[in-house]
Amino acid sequence: MARERIEEVALLRALAFLAIVMQHSIAEYIYRADILQPDAVMLGMLFHFTRFGTPTFVFLSGVILFYNYTDKLDYGSYARKRFKEIFAPFLVWTVIYWATISLVMDYSFADLNTWRELGRQLLKPTYGYHLWFILMIFQFYLLLPWLLKLAAPLRRLATGRPDRAFQRTVWLLVIAAAAYGVLMWFSYYRAGAAASAAGGLWEWLLVYRNMWFVFYFFYFMLGAVCAYGLARFREAAVRSLVWNGLLFIGLYVWIGYELLGLSMQDMKLGASTYLRPITFVLIVSQLLAAYGAVVVLDRHGGVFKKMLAFVGKHSFGGFLAHAYILMFVSFYTRQVELAGYHLPAAVLTFVVVAAASIGLSKAASLVPFGWLLVGSQGRWRRKPTAGTGAGG
Template sequence: MTKERINEWSLLRGLCFLAVVMQHSIGEYIYRSDIMPADSIMLGMLYHFTRFGTLTFVFLAGAILFYQYGGGRSYRPVLWKRIGDIYVPFVVWTIIYWLTVRLSNHQPLFSKESVSSFFQQLIVPTNGYHLWFVIMIFQFYMLFPAFRWLARQFRTHVLQQHSPEEQRKRIVWMLIVIAVAYGWLMWLCYYVFPFWDAGGILQTLLNYRTSEFGFYFFYFILGAVCGSAIQTWRETILRLLPWTTLVFLGMYIWLGYDLLQHSNDAIDLNVSTYLKPTTFVLVVSQMLLMYGLAILLSRQQHAITRFLQWCGRYSFGGYLSHALLLAAVASWTRKLVLTDLHLLTTVLTFAIVAPAAIALTSLLSRLPGGQWLTGSAGKRKKSKSTQSTSPRSVLGAK
């Protein structure tokens, strides 16, 4: 069965990758002791422009899975392929970051403590601080059959035997109900769970909630709606573009004020954690806004579009490798006196690390065995929109 190639997804992946690199570049410089208040505030404001990146990858996972397999195609062989394309590179890069940290700190590689620390990194990555996302997103790939079953039940018992217009209304109400429930969960995450001593296994689950799929399910469901009705989704996104822009601007001002109000001598980015109700509204509005932008960009072919397509194609390997390149740049900048230059240095670091990570992934993907470092990026030949396509997974692996 032939399927249309969804060009805006590649552009959206590219935008998400750039947003993630900018976030991590900001995190490298905003907490330095010699930063001036003006730079600190500007970096905090720039940070909110990039909040959509990570969670939009969750949205794309739902969109891609339901677009390809929501109709009932066999998923088991695809799951095994996902393990090779996503989880194996995660393990390889976990080893790379573990070795880098151990060697840079002159710690032994072969000892009881070192072996224990390595296996801990496979569960709770800290050496590669960004790798938590791979663990979290892979949970959605594992549980996709359950999400697909729920979608079938919804279609059978709620949508069936209704007109298309009535079906759209019911889907909108379903999203509103789920959004309210998710917003309540975010309120609990931010205002209740940090002070709740549940004890036992429940306390462990709450302590690691930032890496658990259940605390990001709304974005996946929103993506499922997109992937299940792509044409209607596109029309709706473009129609709502003025409103999503207004909501984003309002939330951007609100969260900027909140960030300044709750930061003392230095800006504390943890005020805007993903598991916060206001951040949830900001991210959703920004996500829909960026999707609309991606649709408009996909209708043209110019340098920006080609660059974003390049970033989108190699975004998985770029995501895995960019923290290592950022650390290399930071090892040099930490020796410099950057008073009044932290904003400029952050932007320059981003401008170096982002394209370098994509270029590195492009190079590695062409080497023998490169798929163990980059997934299947670069191995798949480009196809025309009229040909049968298999949109890549959330971070760019096929």
């Protein structure tokens, strides 16, 4: 039986993509030596407004995987598909970023160290600094058979008596959120000291904790709840839209106050990290409010919905490409005196990078083997399909 298409996923994916592009555009300007305090303050506040981007991508991955693979999973076929759609573009873009930086820095391709650096980039990307997310989210993909078994209670809750199932699901989420909050407390307040004391492998694991799936498990679990109880989740998100919005505003002001209090000489954006307990609560409230908003938007339609749907459709390729576009934009902006204009420069950069990245993703989706750059939205080798005369 054909499943219902979850239209709001593309809309929410677009918002998450735009938030990430905004974050990276802000980071390009906020630490420049000539920035004035008003611009720095506004960019800092705008930065922590967009922190929901990465966790929302994790949430949406959970929604899609648990929604599509509730029945029997052919792991071999599934793994090949995910490698082709997700990991192959990661490999290609890692090489692109590595080759470009090597050329700009005039590294010799005859030097063995240049090729060793490619190996390091495949394990811990820094040239394509956003590609760490692919390595992290792929851990969820590889562990899906076991995660499906762990999520079986959620599936039973979602398919049981509606009221009782909903109440139990809420309590389960509360318990999971509390456990995740403790993990975030450890991550933000204790992990640094623990890493130094541990040494060896444990030090490495803790230092690079942002790359491990366990530090994002709550968002993935929330995605499973959404997938298994889609209609009820939509209803709850819409009904709580105002309350989640008010909670987000309160936390946004609180964290903004802390951010400004810590930022005496320059902005300390670490106060807005999503591996912090209070930021976790802020992100969840913002994510749920955004979900309710896109459900309402989907019901009413309009030009804005069509625009977000287009961006969401091509957001994976745009995500992979946006740091590359930003690299070329910054090559020119770093040569310009911008004192007093860093805020409008960051916003303009965001518009240019987002538009160019989605345009590049769309263009790549139209050419043969475009999937190597943009994943499943790119063209595969087409074979005529009976009855249509076109590839599917």
